[in-house]
């Protein structure tokens with residue numbers, strides 16, 4: 431393999447470059463990125479960058495990686511065929527391709543005045559507007575919405591969060607998300623649930639039903655979509671680029687990514703990989719996947735180039751994980767809740783923070799399958815539970831529910847080998 435092309439200079443693209451070099455690849459690498467910036471980290475954009483604690487989140491790559499890479503920044507990949515990526519700077523031939531084009535925020539239709547938060551430029555521009563008394567309306571009480579509300583309220587803005595569903599943190603379900611409502615109250619943020627946006631105007635937004643909420647700034651945080659339109663119909667897509675467990679893609683024409691002379695892998699937010707662990711396709715738009723999958727993608731490309739059989743390639747098979755920092759709480763989640771899972775709380779999710787308390791009260795909750803397996807875990811201001819919890823999930827453990835429910839029992843004592 432003489433030339434690997436990477437499309438997308440975010441975390442997943444940058445990490446794949448590093449992995450290729452660390453795993454011994456000395457050939458040519460071209461990294462194509464639509465943004466003008468070399469790879470940087472996004473989680474601080476709604477945290478340390480927005481508060482003004484830092485201006486830059488560039489990833490710490492060294493001499494042996496990005497310096498030996500041809501960077502095509504500010505360039506868009508516009509199409510794909512076997513062996514060639516088309517870009518707005520002309521065609522680029524490859525004999526190994528990594529697709530890491532990430533995801534793009536969903537915007538509400540017909541609303542020019544809305545802001546989104548995806549790039550460092552978005553974050554710095556939003557930070558400029560945040561001030562005492564600013565009437566900030568945030569659409570969406572998910573991860574980004576809650577983090578922006580946290581920072582803006584701390585800086586003295588008058589924050590209203592408009593949520594179409596009945597509770598915040600929708601992916602975690604009503605039983606967990608309902609317990610986040612009082613976090614908003616505590617921070618002085620107005621939370622409007624079951625409030626659907628009809629229209630965004632220049633000076634506020636109109637809810638379905640006719641109510642108008644005036645705003646100086648509007649931030650839309652209603653989720654992201656994989657940035658894959660540029661692929662046209664070239665690869666098979668299903669909530670992202672379909673890959674096998676080795677992260678190999680499939681041409682829509684039916685040829686598996688491994689079989690051509692020039693294999694194609696996909697990593698990070700844009701990929702939907704086959705999970706051996708869960709026997710289902712997974713699509714995860716979180717940092718841990720963009721950080722972890724590149725090692726497997728690089729091994730897949732290098733293994734194929736060395737003549738390894740596909741069956742002998744390593745598999746990407748993680749327990750999904752993400753975190754969010756909101757309203758003074760570290761919220762962490764890992765696993766995949768079974769459909770018929772039963773939720774067991776550990777600690778009191780309704781406990782309020784005392785007015786003078788430095789720390790929010792911590793609690794966790796686990797999703798137990800009918801056979802007693804722990805399938806997913808959320809921890810709120812209890813990071814120690816997540817450390818042991820991830821090990822319980824990786825081991826597909828069946829911890830005793832009564833002991834799990836007792837916050838005085840360390841979760842690590844429930845590990846099968848303890």
Ligand SMILES: Cc1cc2nc3c(=O)[nH]c(=O)nc-3n(C[C@H](O)[C@H](O)[C@H](O)COP(=O)(O)OP(=O)(O)OC[C@H]3O[C@@H](n4cnc5c(N)ncnc54)[C@H](O)[C@@H]3O)c2cc1C
Pocket residue numbers: 437438439440441442443462463464465471472473474475476505506507508530531532533534547548549574657660697698699700715716717718720751752753754755
């Ligand atoms: C504000 C914010 C806060 C976050 N906080 C957390 C957090 O606390 N915890 C957590 O787990 N996750 C968090 N995330 C999610 C996490 O950052 C993402 O999952 C991760 O960045 C995905 O990395 P990626 O490289 O796959 O995609 P991206 O970071 O989206 O990078 C893809 C890159 O590809 C470029 N690109 C797209 N199309 C093309 C094309 N056709 N040609 C060339 N380049 C292209 C894009 O411009 C982009 O630069 C956060 C995300 C944001 C935006």
